[in-house]
Amino acid sequence: MRKYLTRRGDGGRIEMEADEIIRDIEQGTQDAAERGKIARLSKSDTEHLMDIFTNPNRIVGVEPGREVVLTDDIGPFRLIIDQGNSAVGISLGNVQAIQIHERGYGMDTTTFAHFDASFKAVKPVLANVLQEFENALLNTIIPIYFCCMPNLGAYYMPDGPFPNPSDLMPIGKIKEALESQEKTVERATNDMIYISEALASIGCDGVNFDTVGAAGDGDFLATLRAVEHVKKNTNLSVQVGMASEFVLGLHGGLEYSGKRLAGMYPHQQVKVVEKAGADIFGPVVNTKSTKSVPWNLARAVTFCKACSEASNIPVHPNVGMGVGGVPMFETPPPDVVCRVSKALVEIGKADGL
Amino acid sequence: MDKEEWMRKAAQCVMDGDEDGAVELANRYLEAGLNPVEMIEEGLSEGIRKLGNLFDRGEIFLPQLIVASDAMTAAIKVLEQALPKEKKGRKLAKVVLGTIEGDLHDIGKGIVATMLRVYGFDVYDLGRDVPIAKFVEKAKEVDADVVGSSALMTSTQVGQKYLEKALREAGLREKVKTMVGGAATTEHWAKKIGADLHGEDASETVMKLKKIFG
Numbered sequence: 426m427r428k429y430l431t432r433r434g435d436g437g438r439i440e441m442e443a444d445e446i447i448r449d450i451e452q453g454t455q456d457a458a459e460r461g462k463i464a465r466l467s468k469s470d471t472e473h474l475m476d477i478f479t480n481p482n483r484i485v486g487v488e489p490g491r492e493v494v495l496t497d498d499i500g501p502f503r504l505i506i507d508q509g510n511s512a513v514g515i516s517l518g519n520v521q522a523i524q525i526h527e528r529g530y531g532m533d534t535t536t537f538a539h540f541d542a543s544f545k546a547v548k549p550v551l552a553n554v555l556q557e558f559e560n561a562l563l564n565t566i567i568p569i570y571f572c573c574m575p576n577l578g579a580y581y582m583p584d585g586p587f588p589n590p591s592d593l594m595p596i597g598k599i600k601e602a603l604e605s606q607e608k609t610v611e612r613a614t615n616d617m618i619y620i621s622e623a624l625a626s627i628g629c630d631g632v633n634f635d636t637v638g639a640a641g642d643g644d645f646l647a648t649l650r651a652v653e654h655v656k657k658n659t660n661l662s663v664q665v666g667m668a669s670e671f672v673l674g675l676h677g678g679l680e681y682s683g684k685r686l687a688g689m690y691p692h693q694q695v696k697v698v699e700k701a702g703a704d705i706f707g708p709v710v711n712t713k714s715t716k717s718v719p720w721n722l723a724r725a726v727t728f729c730k731a732c733s734e735a736s737n738i739p740v741h742p743n744v745g746m747g748v749g750g751v752p753m754f755e756t757p758p759p760d761v762v763c764r765v766s767k768a769l770v771e772i773g774k775a776d777g778l
Numbered sequence: 779m780d781k782e783e784w785m786r787k788a789a790q791c792v793m794d795g796d797e798d799g800a801v802e803l804a805n806r807y808l809e810a811g812l813n814p815v816e817m818i819e820e821g822l823s824e825g826i827r828k829l830g831n832l833f834d835r836g837e838i839f840l841p842q843l844i845v846a847s848d849a850m851t852a853a854i855k856v857l858e859q860a861l862p863k864e865k866k867g868r869k870l871a872k873v874v875l876g877t878i879e880g881d882l883h884d885i886g887k888g889i890v891a892t893m894l895r896v897y898g899f900d901v902y903d904l905g906r907d908v909p910i911a912k913f914v915e916k917a918k919e920v921d922a923d924v925v926g927s928s929a930l931m932t933s934t935q936v937g938q939k940y941l942e943k944a945l946r947e948a949g950l951r952e953k954v955k956t957m958v959g960g961a962a963t964t965e966h967w968a969k970k971i972g973a974d975l976h977g978e979d980a981s982e983t984v985m986k987l988k989k990i991f992g
Contacts, residue, residue: 435964460835508933578885591888594844595895595903603841640885642839674839675885688836714964714978753964755932 434714436754446719453723461690463731494533494777520561527567536572543576544616559627570633575648577640580609606643606676617651631662639668641675642686649681649701656702665698666707691732708732709743714753722750729773739776788821795845797852804856814857822850834981847896869900871923871991874916876904878937883930893980910944928960935962939971
């Protein structure tokens with residue numbers, strides 16, 4: 426029986442027979458359907474996914490005419506930094522890295538980010554950030570998003586002023602833990618608004634609220650409130666990119682527009698993001714490193730398809746290390762990244778990536 | 779009330795996070811002269827198992843899980859009075875847990891700590907940005923069975939490798955099971971650095987440790 430090269434969710438190369446790939450696709454879509462209470466992939470969708478996996482070429486792409494726009498998550502920054510065991514570490518400034526994305530890569534949009542990439546960290550050095558960002562804007566024509574995380578975790582002790590729910594809850598101070606999160610939401614919302622308005626004043630094209638929900642439902646709520654204000658009061662384009670496939674209920678009772686945020690899956694998240702006025706939504710589906718890529722991608726496509734069908738705004742799923750069906754591996758293998766991209770666009774109905 | 783009804787009510791008290799109700803039920807159960815082990819294993823534990831599944835699926839949230847765990851602990855305290863001495867206060871294993879030095883992300887690790895406590899492990903949560911030496915020191919101090927470290931970032935996960943080395947140098951490595959977790963880690967990473975186990979998420983961590991110590 427012929428075997429096809431694919432990967433595990435940790436990036437390791439594996440070979441699977443057609444029957445094994447079909448089995449994993451079926452199980453992956455079933456898992457998403459059960460968790461999200463959404464429709465499984467149809468027979469034609471699974472056949473299409475099977476064709477993508479059994480294509481003998483290392484690199485695959487979408488059919489002509491089905492190309493989509495690309496956004497990035499601190500792509501220019503990735504050229505500059507060296508984390509010791511990942512990223513590129515080239516001696517470049519932010520402006521040159523952005524110009525490479527514009528003129529070298531031909532990206533549709535790109536991002537500018539502060540080294541820490543959290544709103545709280547940016548606030549005290551905002552003047553310096555604005556100066557460098559304005560320089561990038563004046564030297565390029567590509568739309569540039571300011572990419573930053575709400576990162577509510579940074580507002581809790583010992584990094585911030587509010588009592589840490591992770592310390593309070595284990596000692597039974599549930600009420601205090603919930604109150605602390607509510608206060609943090611207010612502070613974080615204000616910071617995001619303050620920074621976004623300053624960005625608008627220098628001609629920034631948009632803000633990419635990134636890794637939203639990483640610190641739970643409060644993180645998501647603060648972002649939604651900030652987005653609502655920013656869209657009503659500035660001309661900034663707004664992207665909201667999530668941190669994980671479902672909103673972690675660290676509070677559990679927070680609501681936006683009458684909807685409880687905790688436990689929301691992508692097709693539900695997009696509706697509140699849309700309501701807040703955002704222009705683009707970036708769903709995340711987490712990769713399970715012990716499962717195969719066919720299992721993970723079938724799952725990711727199932728969630729994204731439901732999200733795209735529910736949405737009235739463009740959906741740009743996150744495709745990268747450990748998300749969207751891409752393995753949890755520092756340099757994601759191109760044979761997988763291109764298959765994930767094709768599947769999310771052609772089956773998951775993504776408007777961009 | 780028949781046995782099934784006792785167990786159903788015990789599970790429900792846990793699921794509702796009803797600490798007073800759980801304590802009252804446990805007292806009445808003992809007064810009826812029934813077996814406390816059965817209520818712990820088939821009633822209270824069943825409630826927490828069901829909640830664990832709901833938490834895993836995003837249908838209930840951390841505060842509810844903690845309140846439920848408190849209700850279960852309070853009821854167990856009552857039932858323990860009737861247990862033989864050797865079974866009182868028995869925990870599955872001692873787990874030293876922390877986020878590796880340099881990494882400030884401790885929400886996931888906190889959830890793992892909560893889930894482990896809920897399932898009967900004795901957890902020593904060292905917090906975040908924990909120096910390697912502190913893991914070793916605590917493991918020695920409490921005579922740990924498991925040392926678990928979490929890393930969210932690829933830039934910090936290398937600390938988990940250094941922890942393995944430090945435990946070997948302290949002569950503890952053969953005595954403890956080591957476990958790595960956090961978004962940046964995989965089973966492959968665990969094998970590469972010589973860790974015994976990888977926990978993909980809180981539920982898997984509990985499941986793997988229960989298999990060894992449960």
